[in-house]
Amino acid sequence: MVSWEYPPVVVGGLGRHVHALAVELAAAGHEVVVLSRQPAGSDAETHPTTDEVRDGVRVLRVAEDPPHLEFERDMVAWTLAMGHGMLRAALTRLGTWRPDVLHAHDWLVAHPAIALADVLEVPLVVTIHATEAGRYAGWLSTPLSRQVHSAEWWLAHRADALITCSAAMRTEVAELYDLDPTRIAVRHNGIAPGGWRADAARVREVRERYAPGEAPVLLYFGRLEYEKGVQDLIAALPRIRRAHPGTRLLVAGTGTAADQLVDAARAHRVLRSVTFTGRLPDADLAAVLRAADAVVLPSRYEPFGIVALEAAAAGAPLVASTAGGLGEVVLDGETGLSFAPGDVAALARAVGGVLADPAAAARRTRAARKRLGSAFDWARIAADTVTVYAGATRGATVELGRPKIPTGNVFG
Incomplete structure (x- = not known):
């Protein structure tokens, strides 16, 4: 597997997906090597290349090369440099070891993954976790967006x-890249429910720390980016507070939209009712999830929504938009309440539905947790992924031209 994130280097859900899949494959008896990277901003003196076995998985973690490149400022150059380092490490450190299949995760590893598949002459399996066009609602209006889109293509x-992580993403990928959807397999993200339990004392402690009192507590957790829709949740908070006085919102996570969200809370006059916690350790997050009266996931774009699985595993009532894969994870009226992406009024009504009827919310929460064991079990997902590996046949090497990128919205 080739991935630009692998724990402890985690940016979003992709890193957790690759880790869980790799560990389950190794537990099933497969020999798994993960090619990944050291933290951004480090170098070979502080974080040298390492080659070690963890949880049954051999992890070749590549040091950054000497050039001063920053992901935020030099994304494409940084990505190419990372790929060069990965390729060099794989070719010089794996010796005579050869895989039966190479599995690449997202466009950031396109260059080393394609090169290694060609050199090793093995089938290339690719999981597209998200798309650039999807993040920007179909607009590729900057040179960087067009560069990323062409790498994905x-x-x-x-x-x-x-492979895609949801049926919604399969449709999106097929449309964006002009592919036959029947040749795209859907393999959901999964979860190990046991890792999200928190004892009652810890739940009481975090509730007192972040939201003392008896008033309702809402929680958003995840990356703070425009497509995650947290601005819509903040916009809905005044309506929610009118119906449920004192309601507080906890926003857990980091991202490029953090400052804009603070400004939004100020503009809607709810800044004192919103606590920005930053990124929480997993133990604290599990307790905060259990302490919340509702977890709200207001994404405008969401390829899958692994955070919904984590909330369900922790036993938190769910309110989520129907964006992308979230509509497949959260079943409206059965495992949570849903609303259309960007619909602030509907968001407020859904949250109100949870707060007004805790008994019904508890029934949906139990149903959501029960569903994890059948639909989102990592052992089953890993076994289903092996069927993709087994069916992958290496095709003839083809030199591809550049894709044509529409000047308007790529979704038409």
């Missing part, structure tokens, strides 16, 4: 087998 067309 290249990786998708070069793949011998293609």
Whole structure:
């Protein structure tokens, strides 16, 4: 597997997906090597390349090369440098070891993954976790967005087998890259429910720390980016507080939209009712999830929504938009309450539905947790992924031209 994130280097859900899948495959008896990187901003003196076995998985973690490149400022150059380091490490450190299949995760590893598949002459399986066009509602209006889109297109067309994490993403990928959807397999994210339990004393402690008192507590957790829709949740908070006085909102996470969200809370006159916690350790997060009266996931774009699984595992009532894969994870009226992305009034009504009827919310929460064991079990997902590996056949090497990128909205 080739991935630009792998614990403890985690940016979003992709890193947790790759880790869980790799560990389950190793537990099932497969020999798994993960090619990944050291933290951004480090170098070979502080974080040298390492080659070690963890949880049954051999992890080759590559040091950053000497050039002063920053992901935020030099994304494409930084990504190419990372790929060069990965390729060099794999070719010089794996010796005579050869895989039966190479599995690449997202466009950031397109260059090393394609090169290694060509050199090793093995099938290339690709999981597309998200798309640039999807993040920006179909607009590729900057040179960077067009560069990322073209790298995604290249990786998708070069793949011998293609995977997405939801049916919604399969439709999106097929449309964006002009592919036959029947050749795209859907393999959901999964979760190990046992890791999200918290004892009652810890739950009381975090509730007192972040939201003392008896008033309702809402929680958003995840990356703070525009497509996550947290601005819509903040916009809905005045309506929610009118119906449920004193309601507080905890926003847990980091991202480029953090400052804008503070400004939004100020503009809607709810800044004193919103606590920005930053990124929480997993133990604290599990307790905060259990302490919340509702977890709200207001995404405008969401390929899957692994945070919904984590909330369900912790036993938190769910309110989520129907964006992308979230509509497949949260079943409206059964495992949570849903609303259309960007609909602030509907968001407020859904949250109100949870707060007004705790007994019904508890029934949905139990149903959500029960569903984790059948629909989102990592052992089953890993076994289903192996069927993709087994069916992948290496095609002839084809030199691809550049994709044509529409000047308007790529979703038409």
